[in-house]
Amino acid sequence: MRPCQRPSLGDRMKMGDFTPMLEEMARVKRRVDALILDELLPRSHPVPAVDLLYTMMRDYPERPAKGMRPYLCVTSCKAFGGSEDLCLLTAAAIELFQNWILIHDDIEDGSEMRRGSPTLHKKYGWALALNTGDALHARMWESLLRNRNALGEARTLEVMGEFAQMINETTEGQQMELRWVVENDWAMTEEDYYQMCVKKTSWYTVISPMRLGALVAGSRVRDTEFLVDPGRKLGVGFQIHDDVLNLSAGERYGKEAADDLLEGKRTLILIKLLSSASPQDRRRVVEIFSLPREERRQLKGEVLDLIHRYDALGYAVETSARLVGDALSMLRQGSWADGPEVRRVEEIARYAIERDW
Amino acid sequence: MRPCQRPSLGDRMKMGDFTPMLEEMARVKRRVDALILDELLPRSHPVPAVDLLYTMMRDYPERPAKGMRPYLCVTSCKAFGGSEDLCLLTAAAIELFQNWILIHDDIEDGSEMRRGSPTLHKKYGWALALNTGDALHARMWESLLRNRNALGEARTLEVMGEFAQMINETTEGQQMELRWVVENDWAMTEEDYYQMCVKKTSWYTVISPMRLGALVAGSRVRDTEFLVDPGRKLGVGFQIHDDVLNLSAGERYGKEAADDLLEGKRTLILIKLLSSASPQDRRRVVEIFSLPREERRQLKGEVLDLIHRYDALGYAVETSARLVGDALSMLRQGSWADGPEVRRVEEIARYAIERDW
Numbered sequence: 048m049r050p051c052q053r054p055s056l057g058d059r060m061k062m063g064d065f066t067p068m069l070e071e072m073a074r075v076k077r078r079v080d081a082l083i084l085d086e087l088l089p090r091s092h093p094v095p096a097v098d099l100l101y102t103m104m105r106d107y108p109e110r111p112a113k114g115m116r117p118y119l120c121v122t123s124c125k126a127f128g129g130s131e132d133l134c135l136l137t138a139a140a141i142e143l144f145q146n147w148i149l150i151h152d153d154i155e156d157g158s159e160m161r162r163g164s165p166t167l168h169k170k171y172g173w174a175l176a177l178n179t180g181d182a183l184h185a186r187m188w189e190s191l192l193r194n195r196n197a198l199g200e201a202r203t204l205e206v207m208g209e210f211a212q213m214i215n216e217t218t219e220g221q222q223m224e225l226r227w228v229v230e231n232d233w234a235m236t237e238e239d240y241y242q243m244c245v246k247k248t249s250w251y252t253v254i255s256p257m258r259l260g261a262l263v264a265g266s267r268v269r270d271t272e273f274l275v276d277p278g279r280k281l282g283v284g285f286q287i288h289d290d291v292l293n294l295s296a297g298e299r300y301g302k303e304a305a306d307d308l309l310e311g312k313r314t315l316i317l318i319k320l321l322s323s324a325s326p327q328d329r330r331r332v333v334e335i336f337s338l339p340r341e342e343r344r345q346l347k348g349e350v351l352d353l354i355h356r357y358d359a360l361g362y363a364v365e366t367s368a369r370l371v372g373d374a375l376s377m378l379r380q381g382s383w384a385d386g387p388e389v390r391r392v393e394e395i396a397r398y399a400i401e402r403d404w
Numbered sequence: 405m406r407p408c409q410r411p412s413l414g415d416r417m418k419m420g421d422f423t424p425m426l427e428e429m430a431r432v433k434r435r436v437d438a439l440i441l442d443e444l445l446p447r448s449h450p451v452p453a454v455d456l457l458y459t460m461m462r463d464y465p466e467r468p469a470k471g472m473r474p475y476l477c478v479t480s481c482k483a484f485g486g487s488e489d490l491c492l493l494t495a496a497a498i499e500l501f502q503n504w505i506l507i508h509d510d511i512e513d514g515s516e517m518r519r520g521s522p523t524l525h526k527k528y529g530w531a532l533a534l535n536t537g538d539a540l541h542a543r544m545w546e547s548l549l550r551n552r553n554a555l556g557e558a559r560t561l562e563v564m565g566e567f568a569q570m571i572n573e574t575t576e577g578q579q580m581e582l583r584w585v586v587e588n589d590w591a592m593t594e595e596d597y598y599q600m601c602v603k604k605t606s607w608y609t610v611i612s613p614m615r616l617g618a619l620v621a622g623s624r625v626r627d628t629e630f631l632v633d634p635g636r637k638l639g640v641g642f643q644i645h646d647d648v649l650n651l652s653a654g655e656r657y658g659k660e661a662a663d664d665l666l667e668g669k670r671t672l673i674l675i676k677l678l679s680s681a682s683p684q685d686r687r688r689v690v691e692i693f694s695l696p697r698e699e700r701r702q703l704k705g706e707v708l709d710l711i712h713r714y715d716a717l718g719y720a721v722e723t724s725a726r727l728v729g730d731a732l733s734m735l736r737q738g739s740w741a742d743g744p745e746v747r748r749v750e751e752i753a754r755y756a757i758e759r760d761w
């Protein structure tokens with residue numbers, strides 16, 4: 048099976064341009080990791096039968112990851128006049144959120160690989176993995192309680208309120224997507240997809256990391272409202288690019304190549320394919336997605352060929368670029384001071400649709 | 405299959421004696437339910453594809469339940485000089501905790517019935533049910549944030565800290581029990597069982613409800629430490645009695661009769677059976693628990709006969725009575741004022757091992 052070739056954008060920046068930002072992102076990630084692995088998550092437990100729980104809780108956090116969300120949070124905090132140190136616990140809690148929800152999503156989606164290794168439920172069974180996700184979820188809130196000394200009680204509670212909203216949105220988005228898969232529903236429109244994707248991706252990837260940075264820096268909730276609309280667009284642009292990479296970047300991505308096609312994940316690429324395809328091709332695609340996972344694995348190449356034929360990947364690449372472009376225009380009109388940190392937020396936005404893993 | 409006969413205790417109180425308490429418990433439960441179903445959980449969502457999530461989130465909370473934990477919390481709050489109104493949100497959050505963790509436990513244990521109806525994952529599939537548990541978990545923390553106006557910021561955070569500890573303990577206990585089941589391990593001692601049960605049951609059933617009541621009433625955390633040791637014993641006594649009921653009360657319990665035997669749940673009853681049985685009978689019990697669930701269903705009667713022969717049920721009944729007796733002595737020496745509300749807490753403790761459903 049040949050992987051999809053990703054169409055190049057005329058105005059595409061060279062990846063080399065992002066090197067300083069990626070170094071900065073890696074530096075913040077190291078600080079966040081140290082906090083999570085040395086302070087927030089216990090290394091072991093005196094009761095041997097409990098000990099495995101802590102090994103499992105540390106499993107995903109110990110795997111390599113870019114740390115884009117905590118970096119966005121810290122950068123946003125600085126853009127609003129706060130400091131990195133003040134924001135580190137909150138950034139770590141965002142990373143903990145990402146880890147526990149991935150454990151559960153991987154079970155729900157039947158995913159087999161995550162960040163280059165078997166998913167947690169593949170390693171330990173879904174019962175132990177599910178419980179580990181819950182334990183990590185509670186540690187996320189426990190970590191947020193530690194903000195009390197540095198942020199004070201009121202701001203600690205504001206930050207927690209944003210986390211509650213973030214999880215509400217994310218679980219609603221997951222509900223939409225799972226229901227489509229469970230019911231083998233392919234009737235969703237681009238508008239449905241956009242709505243799902245804002246909830247499932249934009250909130251925890253962009254809107255909340257930016258708003259949390261602002262709240263830590265001392266902003267009031269209502270002063271962060273201007274971040275929501277561009278955040279929606281940025282998040283969807285990021286997700287579409289992620290789905291493009293899943294089909295084109297293959298194993299570099301830390302998963303089986305094109306495993307979205309195995310999970311039956313509803314992506315803009317497939318929605319575009321289905322709306323552009325001839326009735327016969329459309330029926331064939333829906334038929335393939337009705338097959339059991341293992342049979343579908345054999346037919347990935349056929350779906351990828353159709354994606355090529357109808358240029359659904361090109362459409363997705365253009366759409367994500369347009370969404371991020373719109374978001375950047377909106378952010379530039381936002382009520383925050385111009386400055387190097389605001390430009391760093393813009394740089395993350397561009398990176399979201401330029402990165403190649 | 406004939407259900408086990410529960411041995412009667414010489415000093416057993418008539419259930420009639422608990423009638424006023426049960427009416428009071430039901431009254432508090434109605435207030436908690438109204439708060440959960442009318443205020444804390446949305447009835448619906450404007451996006452049709454999301455709407456089912458809220459139907460699922462309301463499913464377990466709408467099923468009949470005694471509400472012993474919120475009642476214990478409210479009663480403890482009054483015993484520490486607080487008011488019921490002040491404690492209602494926290495009591496509702498305890499009930500929300502119970503509901504989301506039951507959704508996940510039912511998936512982990514492969515349970516089929518809960519409170520008289522099919523478990524959530526039997527109704528909607530495990531993927532949607534798992535996500536619903538996460539959504540309800542987040543609503544629990546969101547509800548706790550609403551304490552801010554009535555309790556103030558500091559006390560709101562103290563209450564949340566107790567919730568974090570409660571979930572840490574519960575997930576550790578669940579880890580211990582799941583691992584025994586997953587590895588088909590039957591080598592645990594009574595001491596292992598006690599350790600697991602304190603974590604899995606005592607914290608969220610007794611220790612935290614009592615401490616949360618105290619915190620809401622304005623106690624400092626260190627002034628509630630005296631509740632922990634008797635709380636451990638009470639919780640284990642409650643759980644052992646629950647396991648006795650599972651084998652003896654059958655369908656009244658809202659589950660299939662003796663379904664603990666299907667789930668391979670490690671109970672004091674089985675641990676006592678295994679430690680008392682002849683080598684031959686012991687091998688036979690372990691063999692039965694190595695069989696697939698459906699085959700085990702056919703052999704429930706054989707296990708129940710062995711439980712009778714070795715009087716393992718009688719041992720469990722005596723042990724739970726002893727634990728609760730010890731707990732009551734310890735509570736009476738505790739540093740809280742004597743008074744009608746303290747006596748109500750004692751009444752709940754007695755009820756925990758006298759109830760017949």
